[in-house]
Amino acid sequence: MSQLPEVITALLQPSQYPDECPQQVELLQTQMSFVLLTGKYAYKIRKPVNLGYVDYSTLEKRKLFGEKELVLNRRLCPGSYVGLVPVVRNHKGKIQLGGEGETLDYAVKMNQLPLTGMMDHLLQTNRLTGDMVAAVARKMAFFHAEAATGGEINRFGSLDTISGNIAENFEQSRPYIGRALSQRQFDALRSYFDRFLADHAAMLDNRIAGDHIRDCHGDLHSAHVNFNGSDICIYDCIEFNDRFRYGDTASEIAFLAMDLDRHGRSDLRQIFVKEYVHASGDRRLYALLKFYQAYRAHIRAKVACFKLDDPFVSPEEKAAELAKAQGYFDLATAYILPRPQLFITTGVTGCGKSTLAAELTRHLGLRHISSDITRKTLAGLAPETPAPAAFGQGLYSPEQTLRTYNAMLNEAGKVLAGGESAILDATFLRRDDRAAALKLAAQYGAEAMIIECRLSEPEQLARLDRRQKEASVSDGCREIYAHQKDRLEPADELPVGRNHVIIDTQDSVEANVRQIVDLLV
Template sequence: MTDPEEAEVAAWLGAGADRAIETACARVFLAGDRAFKVKRRVELGYLDYSTLELRLWALERELAFNRAAAPDIYRAVRAVTRKAGGGFEFDGPGAVVEYALEMRRFDETAVLAAQPWAVDGPLADALGRAVAGVHAAAPVRPQGGGGKALKFTIDSNAQLLRELAPRLGAERVERLVAGTDAEFFRQEALLNRRQAAGFARRCHADLHLGNILLEEGRPVLFDCIEFNDVLSEIDVQYDLAFLLMDLDFRRRRDAAVRVLSAYLDEALRTFGEVVLDGLAALPLMLSVRAAVRAHVSAHSGDLDAASAYLDAALGHLSPAPPRLVAVGGLSGTGKTTFSRLIAPGVGAAPGAVVLRTDEVRKRLAGAGPTDSLPSEIYTSAFYDRVYETLFAEAARLLRAGRAVVLDATFLKPELRARAEALAVEAKVPFSGVLLEAPAEVLEARIGGRAGDASDATIEVLHGQIERLARDEPPGPAWMRIDASGPAEDAAEVWSHAAPAAG
């Protein structure tokens, strides 16, 4: 039941608002170019806003936490005070009866949940890198994360889903509960190692498309969890998993896997190769996130969505096995576009991580992903170091159960042989692809490039053509595909010729 004073404050804010939005724990009043958020006077177990002091505490944390990623949206905590003659005002001399968080109003249709199709390749790449940047800057929380934090959510999911079993199906619920526990105990030691290594941080914790805004072509993360440290001080990969699961559930696996690849390329700059080991726990994390959405949807009355999320949670616990695909060819053959097209269909959801030598070079040189490198850096020693790093990262990903697509020229026979040997060592299937196109097509493509990690020039292409003429041709493990047309055509040829790729 609403407190009379709470209703009075809501009426005052609502009188000056164009629209009001109500949730179980808050009200948001949209007024012109501003928005005011007040916490409801509730105690829900996982959050407590029952006193004025607790509501102030929550709003101040919400302001501080969200300013890290959305400083232009979150403005100030305002006191709602009584006027001497009756009524209310902001920050007056009278008694404080409530607190409100003032925010800049934004276009609600620009939230990605309202336009999941807008997450194209460049935006997915930017989103992955933005999340990695937030995680790199987030405060470390040594007591958070690890097996204990994830098990808290797993056990909560089990209780809530069992209560819903009559509506969702008891057999499916029990299969999910048992499967989740089994996978958790298999990954618990890894989760605890990640906690000790500094991957437990204060995270957004509610990172789905409904809390990501697209403004001026860039993603803005907002509305993070501030009310419960157990839920927000978590493994950074579990934070990312919500976004990946949401995209995958919305049939945007193409965007999800590009987010993942971009995230890892950026995270490797901060955390080093150890960040890749955590991918072994990604299927579990995706499943737990889907299970959360299952009971939330059911309690909201959407049983169809709840059932679909339950199926998704079960599916993530049976991931496809890893495999290695190496995509080679001269500069301009479209290796990166081809790799990104096939990645969603290779391995466990949301697909294979694409490792690009072009991005590895930039990382090793300490440059941004699309910065140009001086020609003098391209020595034979640097070339060898790039491939050493590429194969080392691929090996760690394969050990973690994650499929990999290697995007490199693979002009040298010894590098092709090394890719094949890596698959043998990891005991995973291997597919090699060499894309081919006439020189004039490649020259035109290279001349039209902009904003990409590749530094290849037409001069570099001519040197590759000369070297290719001298080297021995690839063996039977490598499929030659005509890439003179659209990359989608080449990807379709590969998918038909390599039916075991998924």
């Protein structure tokens, strides 16, 4: 880890917290803060930075914003914010939390929220439900209805303010062209935002007239939502700059909607938005949703990029932040595409289709429609339940396979009809099955891409052998592979290019994703 400030090094010692007796103190970092976790409490100490849009450069300012953080966050998380604690150097020269001495800094103290209730953790462990996101939507609808509006706040919904914020995003992300996004992505995003603002000025004015510009949370994503029994705590709102908190409620809802897409859960995103619209009555939100989702994805990408230049962030974390930034830029790119996309994988079992499909789902906000999951769901089985059978028998009989493909196409049709994009994750060995998928895309005005996955036979067999020892939704094995290899009909429906890409899954999944995304812009 890079060299830490003296204050943080001192407070990492468990002996600093005699009333809590922690075994260890965990350190988290954002671009603007250090957060110390003791198990019972979390202590947030601002970094002495001045980034233009945020200024924590003086002790007085860090105290002021600490006090403001308490007031603002008690709106949506009243029971968790304890108070502001001075960090002092006592008369013996020791740094400590509270007590007499020279004040070096201030820490916002809050009850440490349980990891098991964090929305991002629930997403990662596949335990977030539609009922839970619907409850968040209702809480936000009530919060927005009560939040301050009018006067100075309304100015932040104006075309000039929104244009200025977008221009700033591009200027601050420009240095990362070639690292976190391509020049083509940058140019496509810039062109989209310029066109949208030019074409929808009246719509934005109507949002002001309709009292949709409010004093919001400003940073509504899954890492800031905690479920603790029946209580929902939405914390860590933006306090450092009012212009990032004041804004259209549609932008706030688009933020969490985008984040659900980034976690590969476009299904939960639909539930969240639908419930918010129902609870708030704001049906006009839909016309702004993708615009604000792209805007919010761009902001998240930009913020991740900032960590690449932070001297306190380790090389390992910088690598993770770069991958995060690329993912958000890809998602922003997906939102601005003029038509829905239907991706169709093809390739024999074990060639890496599902791994690539899952990663594309997160990068492009897709509905992931898996043949393995669909087949078992139709049979009343949990996806992880093994159901091995000889080729063409049991769950893999021609009748069950036809039923599976029909169900997948039916689900994809519903997604495309709603203007959404999807990926069909299956072998698609037969031309007829691929033709049916291509016909479906054409029926709904979607653009289709066949993703032909190839892998050398030795690596393919090695992967299948490893799969037999691991939990998997797939029942693929060497025997199935041998039969499929003989029956795979060449994918020659579309010429290789924008609508037909050949992927060598021996390469990293990150490289495979880059190859596909580069074809979209």
